[in-house]
Amino acid sequence: MAEHMEESPERLARPLVRLASMMGVATSYTGLSRDFHEISDETLIAILGALGIDATTPEAIEQTITAITREQNLRLVDPTVLHTVGKETHVTLRTGITEPAQITLILENGEPFEGELQLNPMPEAKVREIDGKFVAESDLVLPADLPVGYHTLHVESGDHTENATLISAPERIEMLDPMKDGSLWGWMAQLYSIRSADSWGVGDYSDLRTLLTDGKRYTDADFLLVNPLHAAEPVVPLTPSPYLPVSRRFVNFTYIRPEDIPEYNMLDGEAKAKIKAEHTSVEAFNADPQLIDRDAMWLEKKPALRTIFDAGLGQERQREFDEYKARCGEDLEAYATWCLCYELWGAPEDKPDNWIRTMTKESPEVIDLREKHADELEFYRWLEWTATQQLHLAQEAARTVGMKIGIMSDMAVGVHPLGSEVWWNPERFAKGATVGAPPDMFNQQGQNWSQPPLSPLALKNTGYLSYREMVRGMFDCAGAVRIDHILGLFRLWWIPEGHTAVDGTYVYYDHNVMLGILAIEASRVGGIVVGEDLGVVPDYVQKSLSDHGILGCAVEWFEQMDGVFTPPKHWRPYALASVNTHDLPPAAGYLEYEHVKIRERLGLLEEGSEAFEASARAEHNAMLQMLVDQGYLDASLLEDEAAHETEIIEALYRGLKGSPCKLLAASVVDAVGEKRAQNQPGTDNEYPNWRIPLADANGAAVMLEDLFQGDLLQRITKIMNS
Structure with missing residues (x-):
């Protein structure tokens, strides 16, 4: 230092x-x-x-x-150009002094732009001699009335031709009407952890639909923030972390509910009996409060899905499927092919002789595999289509019952280094580095998330195509998107291969372009964007998010300065506020120092455990004092905290409700009295991350059918609706 x-x-x-x-x-x-x-x-x-x-x-x-x-200096035009709708944009062109530029603008719909494109010489333009050629700059003025969309700017000069992707974005994302003079509230939950009697041992898209509709019916909530639902592996073992997906472009088909596929009802008795037997074999897992067993679920569910696929599609459904495949194009082929290779050649491993390292999408062996196993390849396309349909139906159901937002999807920072996106398009990613976070007070050793970062050079040179398609896919099935670690759109902490997280540095991205893409896709569905901007966040980041109409995050346990908690009434309005996050224990666990116990048990503390515990107790007491000072908690209850833990949790939510934040999120784990953390950052298998099922304060599993009738949940609901 x-x-x-x-x-x-x-x-x-x-x-x-x-x-x-x-x-x-x-x-x-x-x-x-x-x-x-x-x-x-x-x-x-x-x-x-x-x-x-x-x-x-x-x-x-x-x-x-x-x-x-x-x-x-030799480029006619930069490969990506950003335009803000409603404002003139000036674009620098570089041409030979005797070769004036010819400009054509093709709109996203394929039609030429009929408006005026003004080209002016730069005042006191600098003329450079490069390789014996004199190059001058000129100023292309894009008019304010250019429509929203992804357009193509075609520039010719002499025998030189270049195309630029012109991203024309709204200046900001408009708040929903109820948020302009007030706020909306909803629940946040880990979908996999909440099971119903009809689940296959893991929460699924049908459970999500019920969570949404019952959440509106019984609590009048307007959204449900769920864990990332990005695509996963096709065979066991399945990666538990939803933040290390195979692909962010597609959704996780292991969440499909087989019985809700239309073709299930067309099956004969024998096929239905087979699926029923497969479901019965994992049914007991629904009430298991100890650990989520994704592998046991998928070993039974996948054959059931294959039975339904083999029954075929009717004419209309086949047409819908074909349209989906055409719409997704090569992106779907990438994921489906990767799944096929995984199934037939084994898991991708970082070994010199593994298929993921020896073959590419153009390898003869891969092409041959696709041809010989066309039916299996089609099965994986069908799984993705089916999953997307069920997720879309859940969002439709939410809006039908009156939710103002519905699903708030969570966007992971990156993808698995051996996943389909990296394998199919390695040129999009940096090689020899992973993404993480520098050391801080919560993770004194820093964090390495094992994900290869997107190359900012490749993004710019391809018009941010991969990012655009990913964002568009998420808004197809959601009313809002929460972006985990939104600082990554500005800068990401890159860690060189073979080094610890301490030995990294930040790499910067063109955040204006990426925020513009978010504005385009959100505006097309009337959606909103939330950016997780916790931790080390420069002031300019928060200002930029605010300027674009993107909400930040306020977490009650983090809203403090020098050991003093900020009263909620002073929090910034343009934020999604919550008591805690998925990286902290639930409220009951945090009050009982579960975060200290985990770190001590796993050896995650560089300082002495006594010092960390002392700081945790000081934080604990400061929080309770703030709640008392602000009138959210009766001071007499602190004489016996253990006996009044429920009242303290309610006080935390009264504080949350007392903030001016535009969005408020109540945690389902808090509402049932759960104490176990879903995730402990900085660990892998040392802690059962992302495998904790929903359970109450006594350790009994909480079923979806009973969730909204719980006493504490109803009390928190009353606070949120007050």
């Missing part, structure tokens, strides 16, 4: 530091505790290497700086 708070002019002038800055790689950063760090040369060289840039020698650095500068 450096003693000063900025880099010296001498350091900034170094070629390696200049190159890193040119490529958006941070050469220093300030941590959560205002501690200043300068990034080592070793880290900078490794991160530049992950971007495909050789910085291993002084000569390579100088050559790269020269080549990048030359390429930028």
Whole structure:
């Protein structure tokens, strides 16, 4: 850690530091505790290497700086251009001084733009001589009335032609009418953890539909925030973490409810009996309060789904399926093919002789596999279509019963390094680096999430296509999207391969473009966006989110400064407020220091356990004091906290309700008295992350049929509706 708070002019002038800055790689950063760090040369060289840039020698650095500068000056137009609807946008073109530009703008619908495109020479334009050619800059003015969408800007100059993706986005995402002068509230839950009598041992899309409709009917909630529902593996073992998906473009087909597929009703008695027997074999898991067993579920559910698939589709349903396949195009082929390879060749592993390392989508073996197993390939396409349909029906049901938002989907930061997206399109990702978080007070060793970061260079050069399609897919089945670690749209903590999370640095992205894409897709469905902006978040990030109409997050246990909690009435309005998050124990567990016990048990504390426990007790007492001071809690109840834990939890929610935040989320685990954490950051199998079923304070499983009749849930509901 450096003693000063900025880099010296001498350091900034170094070629390696200049190159890193040119490529958006941070050469220093300030941590959560205002501690200043300068990034080592070793880290900078490794991160530049992950971007495909050789910085291993002084000569390579100088050559790269020269080549990048030359390429930028010779481009007719940048590959991605952002336009804000309602405002003029100025785009720099670079052409030969004797070769004026010819410009065509093709709109997203394929039609040419009929409006005026004004091209002006730059005032005192700089003329550069590059490779014997004189290049001048000119100013293309895009009019304010350009429609929303993804358009193509075609530029010709002499014998040189280039296309740019023109992203024309609304200036901001409009708040829903009830949020403009008030707020909406809803529940947040881990879908897999909430089972009904008809589940297959794991919560599914039909349970989600019931959660939504019953949530409105019994509590008047307007949304349900669920864990990420991104695509997973096709065979066991299934990865427990919903934040390490195979693909963010598609949804998890293991959540399908077989009996709710239309073709199930067409089956003969024998086929239905077979499916019933498979369901019966996992039915007992629905009431198991100990651990979610996804593998046992999928070993029975997948054959049941295959039975339904084999029965075939009617003419109209086949037409719908064909339209879905055409709409998804190569993205669906990527995921379905990866699933087929996984099933027939085994799990992808990071070994030199594994298929994931030896073959690509163009390998003859892969092409041959697709041809010889066309039926199995079609099965995986059908699974994805079926899953998407059931998720879409859940959202439709929510809106039908009057929910203002319905599903709030959660977007994971990235994807599995051996998943379909990385395998099919490796050029979209950085090589030799993973994403994580720097050390902070909650994770003193930092975090490595094992996910390869999207390359900001590839995003820009492809018009952000992969990001656009992912966001569009999520809004197809949701009224809102919560983006986990939205700071990642601005900068991501990259960790060089073979290093710890401490030895990373930030890499910057064009957040204006990515926020613009969110605005386009949200506006098309009347949706909203929430960004998880907890932790080290620069002021400009929060301002940018606010300017774009994107809500941040306020967590009651995090709203503190120097050991003093901020009264909820002073929280920022444009946020989704909650008592806790999925990375903390539920309210009852947190009040009983479950977060301390877990860390001590797993050896996650670099400081002494006594010091951490002392700080936790101080935090605990400060929270209760704030609740008392603000009139949310009777001070006399603190004489016996254990006996009045329920009243303290209610006080936490009265505080939440006392905030001006536009969205308020009540946790289902809090409402049933659960104490176990769903996830302990910084662990893998040391703790049963993402495998904790919903249970009450006594450890008994809570079934979906009984959920909304619970006493504490009803009391929290009354507070939220007050």
